[in-house]
């Protein structure tokens with residue numbers, strides 16, 4: 446389901462919205478109907494086949510169209526803003542922010558922006574040039590709202 450982009454609040458702002466949630470409800474209704482009316486294993490095979498279409502690995506680009514290299518980028522901290530509340534470390538899904546020193550990155554950062562978005566003091570930020578250029582490229586080229594696409598994972 447479409448949702449606000451992790452890198453920027455300017456893309457898909459406030460999504461999922463009510464329309465998106467309704468689309469999900471419709472999908473679930475359709476799925477339940479299909480599973481109740483038909484043979485489960487046959488349907489799962491068809492649905493799984495549809496979702497295994499291979500795509501090439503995503504390569505981020507900068508504004509000028511050249512590759513953006515920001516694998517090693519990590520968030521910085523404005524020391525004069527930071528209140529040492531620890532919310533950023535609590536919200537980091539990778540456990541990458543040290544609880545002893547909230548300015549220190551001790552694990553793998555996936556650039557999810559959870560620390561930036563959760564910091565009430567606006568102390569966390571990214572300044573990596575390639576990352577910022579990639580975000581600018583996304584904001585420039587991906588303004589058009591996306592339709593929802595639903596996948597079903599075969600866990601049987």
Ligand code: SF4
Pocket residue numbers: 522526527528529530531532533534547563564565566567568569
């Ligand atoms: S959430 Fe912000 S203010 Fe709190 S410790 Fe982290 S950087 Fe500092």
Ligand code: SF4
Pocket residue numbers: 519520536537538539540541542550553554555556557558559560561
């Ligand atoms: S961007 Fe995400 S992964 Fe990286 S330090 Fe912040 S919360 Fe953790």
